Amino acid sequence: MLPIRLAFELTPDYWETLRLTLALATCTAGLLLLLGIPLAYALVHSRGFFKPLLEAVVGLPLVLPPTVIGFYLLLAFSDDTALGRFLINTLGLSLNFTFAGILVGSLVYSLPFMVQPLQAGFQNLPRSLTEASHTLGKSRLTTLWRVLLPNMKPALLSGTVLAFAHTLGEFGVVLMIGGNLPGRTRVASIAIYDEQQSLHYPQANAYALTLLGVAFVILVLLFYVTKRDSARRLL
Amino acid sequence: MRRLIFLFCLLLAAGGAGGAAPAPGGPALTIAAAADLKYVLDSLVTIFNRRHPAAQASVVYGSSGRFYEQLSHGAPFDIFFSADSDYPRRLQQAGLTAGAPVPYAQGRLVLWSKKVDPKLKGINTLLDPRMQRVAIANPAHAPYGRRAEEVLRHYQLYDRVQPRLVLGENIGQAAQYASTGAADAGLLAYSLALSPELRRLGKFYLIPAAAHTPLQQSYVLLKRAQGNAAAAAFVAFVAGPVARQALRKYGFSLAGGR
Numbered sequence: 001m002l003p004i005r006l007a008f009e010l011t012p013d014y015w016e017t018l019r020l021t022l023a024l025a026t027c028t029a030g031l032l033l034l035l036g037i038p039l040a041y042a043l044v045h046s047r048g049f050f051k052p053l054l055e056a057v058v059g060l061p062l063v064l065p066p067t068v069i070g071f072y073l074l075l076a077f078s079d080d081t082a083l084g085r086f087l088i089n090t091l092g093l094s095l096n097f098t099f100a101g102i103l104v105g106s107l108v109y110s111l112p113f114m115v116q117p118l119q120a121g122f123q124n125l126p127r128s129l130t131e132a133s134h135t136l137g138k139s140r141l142t143t144l145w146r147v148l149l150p151n152m153k154p155a156l157l158s159g160t161v162l163a164f165a166h167t168l169g170e171f172g173v174v175l176m177i178g179g180n181l182p183g184r185t186r187v188a189s190i191a192i193y194d195e196q197q198s199l200h201y202p203q204a205n206a207y208a209l210t211l212l213g214v215a216f217v218i219l220v221l222l223f224y225v226t227k228r229d230s231a232r233r234l235l
Numbered sequence: 236m237r238r239l240i241f242l243f244c245l246l247l248a249a250g251g252a253g254g255a256a257p258a259p260g261g262p263a264l265t266i267a268a269a270a271d272l273k274y275v276l277d278s279l280v281t282i283f284n285r286r287h288p289a290a291q292a293s294v295v296y297g298s299s300g301r302f303y304e305q306l307s308h309g310a311p312f313d314i315f316f317s318a319d320s321d322y323p324r325r326l327q328q329a330g331l332t333a334g335a336p337v338p339y340a341q342g343r344l345v346l347w348s349k350k351v352d353p354k355l356k357g358i359n360t361l362l363d364p365r366m367q368r369v370a371i372a373n374p375a376h377a378p379y380g381r382r383a384e385e386v387l388r389h390y391q392l393y394d395r396v397q398p399r400l401v402l403g404e405n406i407g408q409a410a411q412y413a414s415t416g417a418a419d420a421g422l423l424a425y426s427l428a429l430s431p432e433l434r435r436l437g438k439f440y441l442i443p444a445a446a447h448t449p450l451q452q453s454y455v456l457l458k459r460a461q462g463n464a465a466a467a468a469f470v471a472f473v474a475g476p477v478a479r480q481a482l483r484k485y486g487f488s489l490a491g492g493r
Contacts, residue, residue: 078308097310179310181265182293197407198273198296199414199432 008202013182013191018210021168021188024099028106029164032114035107036159040118041144062112070176073105077177097179102187105173113162121155122148154226161222165215264292264465265311267302269318269452270372270407271342271379271424274432275485276316283472290465298405300376306331306457313460314469316452318342318406318424319378323455333461336453339473340487343425343444344382347410349437350419357440358390360420369399370418372406378450379406383422385447413437425486452487 043054061069077095078084087093095101125148133143149156171189178185180194188207195204268276273296280292295312302315303322307329316339317323323336346353346360353360361369372380380402387393401417403409406424413421414436428439454473460466472478479489 074308080308094309096308097305179305180295180297181311182295184311186295194296197270197405197411199411 006202006205008206010206011203014203014206016183017186017188017191017207020099020183020186024102024106024170024187025164025167027103028110028167029114029160031103031107032110032163033156033160036111036114036118036163037144037149040115040122043115043119044122058115059112061109066109066170066172067176069108070105070173073101073108073173074177077101077104096177097181097185099184102174102178102185105177106167106170109170109173110163110166113166114159117155117159117162118152121152121159124155125151154229157225158222161218165218168211168214264290264313264463264469266292266294266314266316266469267306267310267312268294268296268316269299269302269378270296270405270410271318271426272296272316273407273427274430275426275481275487279473279478279481282477283469286472287465287468290468292465292469296405296407298372298377298380300378301405304376311459312457313463313466314454314456316454317378318450318452320451320453321378323453326455326457331458333456333458336455337470338451338453340452340482340489342379342450342452343486343488344379344386344422344442344447344450345425345428345439346420346442347413347423347428347433347437347439348420349414349416352438353420353440354438358386358392358442358446360440361387361392361396366419367399368401368412368418368420369396370401370403370409370412370421370423372409373402373404377403377405378452379422379424380409382447382450386422386442389446429484429486 039058043051043058046054074096075081076083077087077093079088087095093100095104129147129151130143133147138146169189170187171193174185174187174190175193178187178190180186180190186194188211192204192207192211195201195207266276266280272294276294276296280294283292284290299317299319299322302310302312302317303326306312306315306326315323315326317336320336320338323332326332327335346358348360348366350365351360351363356363360366371383372378374380374384384393387396401409401412403412406427409418409421410423410427410433412418413423414433422442423433423439425441427433454470456466456470482489
C-alpha cells in the first residue's frame with residue numbers, strides 16, 4: 001500500500017509555480033509562432049539537398065531524449081566551452097539556471113510541435129491561392145499574411161496549442177539547465193518530482209492534477225475548434 | 236482571421252509580461268541543501284523567515300554532487316549545505332566561494348524498512364530473502380550513497396547485496412523508494428528516518444558510526460552571497476542554539492562541528 005493521501009490545499013508556492021509554468025509555456029508558444037511561420041514556409045519552399053537536412057534538424061527534438069538537449073545546452077550556456085564563453089563574454093548571455101535559459105531550452109524542445117503542423121498547413125493550401133494572389137500583383141509577404149495564413153487557421157492553432165501543451169510538461173531540459181529554483185526555474189513538472197521525493201503526495205497531486213486538467217481541456221478545445229473549422233470549410 | 240491573430244498576440248503579450256516578471260525577482264536568499272537536511276532545514280527556515288521576514292529564504296534539496304556540478308556551472312545559490320565536506324572544499328579551491336567551508340554537523344546512516352524490523356537482525360536483515368530490492372543514494376554523486384557502499388563493504392555484504400541495489404538520485408529519493416515499498420529496505424540518512432513521515436511508515440536500525448568514514452557535513456557561502464545580510468544572518472542562525480537543538484533532534488551529532 002502506498003502511503004498516499006491526496007487531499008491538497010493550494011499554497012502560495014503552488015500559485016507561483018503554476019504562474020511560472022504558464023509563463024514559460026506562453027512565451028515558448030508565442031516565440032515559436034514567430035519563428036515557426038518563416039521556418040515552415042522555408043521548409044515548404046525549399047528544394048533538393050538542404051530540405052531533408054533542415055527537416056531532420058527541426059524534427060530532432062521529437063526523438064532526442066530531453067536530457068540530451070539539456071546536456072548540450074548546459075555546456076553551451078556555461079563558460080566551460082568555447083561556444084559558452086562566446087555567449088557569455090561577447091553577447092552577455094548567461095543562461096544557465098535562469099528563466100531565459102529554460103525558455104531557450106523549451107524553444108528547442110517544442111520546435112517540431114509548432115513547425116510540423118504549420119508545414120502541413122502550408123502544404124495543404126491549394127497552389128491556385130498563391131498563384132491568384134501573385135497574378136493580382138501581391139508581394140510574397142502580402143500573400144503570406146493576407147492569403148495563406150488566414151486560410152490555415154487550424155494549423156496555426158494546433159501548432160500554438162501543441163507547443164504550449166508540450167512545454168507545460170517539459171521536465172528533462174529544465175531539470176538539466178534550470179536548477180530547480182523556486183520562482184525562477186521551478187516549473188510544475190519539477191515540483192511534482194520534488195514533492196514526490198519529499199513524500200508530499202498531496203502537493204505532488206495538486207500539480208499533477210492541474211497539468212492533467214489543463215492538458216485535457218486544451219486538447220478538447222483544440223479538437224472542437226479544428227472540427228468546427230473543417231466543417232465550415234466544407235460548406 | 237485578424238481578430239484571431241490579435242487575440243493570439245494579446246494572450247502572448249500577457250503571458251510574456253507575466254513571464255518576464257519572475258526572472259529577476261525570486262527570493263532574496265536561495266539555499267542549496269543535501270536531501271538529508273530536508274526536514275530539519277524546512278523547520279529551521281520557517282523559524283528564520285518568521286524572524287527575518289525580508290530574507291525570504293528558500294531551500295532547494297538534492298544530491299550534494301549534483302549541486303556541486305550546478306554551482307560549477309554558475310547556479311545562483313547563496314549557501315550550499317553539503318552532506319560532506321569534500322564538495323564545499325572543491326568549490327573553494329575553484330574560487331567560487333566567499334570563505335572556507337564550515338562544518339555544521341555529522342550525519343549517520345540507518346537501515347530502514349517497512350517490511351521487517353531491522354533492529355532484530357541488524358545489518359544482516361539485508362540477507363533476508365524478502366529484501367529483494369535495497370535503496371541507497373547514488374554513490375557517484377551523493378555522499379550518503381558513498382557511505383552506504385562503505386557500510387556494505389565493511390560488513391562484507393557488498394557482493395551479495397550489490398545486485399539488489401536500487402539507486403536514488405539523492406538520499407531523499409532513496410527514502411522515497413523505501414517508504415513506498417518500491418524497495419524493501421534502504422540505507423538512509425538517520426535524519427530522514429527520524430522525520431514524522433518515515434517514523435509513521437517503518438522501523439530502522441542505527442548503523443554504528445565505525446562502519447563508515449565519518450559523514451562530516453559542511454556548508455559554504457558562495458561568492459554570490461558576499462554582502463548579503465540575509466545569508467550572514469542565516470549562517471549565524473545555524474550556529475545558534477535553536478538550530479543546534481533541531482539538528483540534534485534529527486540525529487546529527489555536533490561534536491566534531493566546531
